Amino acid sequence: MNKEVGSDEFTGRTALVTGGGTGIGRATARRWAAGGGHVTVLGRREEPLRATVELIEAAGGSADAVACDVRDPAAVETAVDRAAERAGRLDVLVNNAAGNFVAAGEDISPGGWKAVIDIVLNGTFHCTRAAARHMLDQGSGSVLNVIASYAWHGHPGTAHSAAAKAGVLAMTRSLAVEWAPRGVRLNCLAPGPTETEGASAALWPTEAARARVLASVPAGRFTTPEEVAESAAFLISDRAAYITGEVLTVDGGQWLGKSVYTDERVRT
Numbered sequence: 059m060n061k062e063v064g065s066d067e068f069t070g071r072t073a074l075v076t077g078g079g080t081g082i083g084r085a086t087a088r089r090w091a092a093g094g095g096h097v098t099v100l101g102r103r104e105e106p107l108r109a110t111v112e113l114i115e116a117a118g119g120s121a122d123a124v125a126c127d128v129r130d131p132a133a134v135e136t137a138v139d140r141a142a143e144r145a146g147r148l149d150v151l152v153n154n155a156a157g158n159f160v161a162a163g164e165d166i167s168p169g170g171w172k173a174v175i176d177i178v179l180n181g182t183f184h185c186t187r188a189a190a191r192h193m194l195d196q197g198s199g200s201v202l203n204v205i206a207s208y209a210w211h212g213h214p215g216t217a218h219s220a221a222a223k224a225g226v227l228a229m230t231r232s233l234a235v236e237w238a239p240r241g242v243r244l245n246c247l248a249p250g251p252t253e254t255e256g257a258s259a260a261l262w263p264t265e266a267a268r269a270r271v272l273a274s275v276p277a278g279r280f281t282t283p284e285e286v287a288e289s290a291a292f293l294i295s296d297r298a299a300y301i302t303g304e305v306l307t308v309d310g311g312q313w314l315g316k317s318v319y320t321d322e323r324v325r326t
């Protein structure tokens with residue numbers, strides 16, 4: 059059961075990573091494949107998915123891709139079933155796909171609200187439901203939902219995303235209890251500001267915005283997709299076999315760091 063951490067930790071297992079063509083999803087898919095597992099990456103655009111597959115194959119790993127919009131439950135079911143049938147099983151689902159933009163609450167149109175809720179909350183449910191049917195049949199499986207700390211503390215400018223991530227957190231905790239007796243674990247990972255093209259474009263598109271985000275991180279730096287993927291690998295591995303319904307926050311102290319005193323003030 060508890061395999062040692064090593065390059066064959068995930069051998070013989072298969073994972074599906076949504077949003078696996080870019081950023082945190084790509085790094086997580088690569089980390090899984092580096093552990094010897096097969097990975098299917100899912101997203102809307104074929105080109106970045108293909109690039110992830112090529113990177114994994116060039117490193118000696120095993121991967122394939124499926125183009126699919128997580129907002130379409132029928133397409134999701136087909137994609138998940140195909141991935142599970144091709145590999146003969148489905149051990150892990152990482153719900154990483156997301157859409158986001160910064161807008162004042164009064165300026166978020168009904169269509170903008172719906173797009174983010176549909177991708178983040180509904181899409182996560184569609185993928186989880188489709189994957190869980192295989193996992194519950196097998197009697198084992200692990201689902202990891204990528205959220206953000208504003209799921210519990212809120213965040214001006216991203217009310218749609220915060221609401222969607224909060225829904226994902228509540229869903230995770232609910233299903234963790236429902237499915238624990240049947241061998242399926244669900245957890246959340248809450249990264250802090252992570253250098254990805256998607257997040258940079260959506261959330262800190264200017265130098266000034268980037269500096270403001272950076273100033274909010276007590277650790278004084280952004281994190282990388284690879285560093286986040288390392289925590290993801292832990293939560294989806296057997297090393298975390300007794301952890302379910304939890305959130306692992308990987309944010310350099312960002313959400314706790316709301317104190318008034320600076321380092322200098324504390325030391326004087």
Ligand SMILES: CCCCCCCCC/C=C/C(=O)SCCNC(=O)CCNC(=O)[C@H](O)C(C)(C)COP(=O)(O)OP(=O)(O)OC[C@H]1O[C@@H](n2cnc3c(N)ncnc32)[C@H](O)[C@@H]1OP(=O)(O)O
Nearest residue numbers: 156157158159161167169170173206250251256257260261
């Ligand atoms: C700061 C924190 C640091 C703090 C710390 C860090 C915590 C960060 C946590 C989370 C980070 C992330 O999620 S980063 C992930 C970022 N990655 C992405 O966003 C990639 C995927 N994004 C997308 O696909 C798009 O951006 C998205 C809009 C969500 C969906 O695209 P679609 O093609 O489906 O939709 P569209 O047709 O383009 O648009 C749908 C509606 O949304 C509206 N819309 C689109 N962009 C808009 C915008 N910028 N402002 C207003 N409204 C917008 C359109 O007008 C439409 O409304 P109507 O005209 O009314 O119909």
Ligand SMILES: NC(=O)C1=CN([C@@H]2O[C@H](COP(=O)(O)OP(=O)(O)OC[C@H]3O[C@@H](n4cnc5c(N)ncnc54)[C@H](OP(=O)(O)O)[C@@H]3O)[C@@H](O)[C@H]2O)C=CC1
Nearest residue numbers: 077080081082101102103127128155156251252254256257
């Ligand atoms: N970067 C950061 O600072 C933080 C990120 N996060 C979370 O981490 C996760 C990854 O973010 P990050 O790597 O930064 O961002 P990216 O923009 O790189 O990743 C988003 C991915 O989701 C895919 N996607 C978007 N919409 C859909 C859809 N409708 N159907 C299928 N796939 C879709 C995109 O591919 P395509 O467009 O081809 O569909 C893309 O690969 C997200 O859940 C995000 O909320 C959380 C906290 C901080």
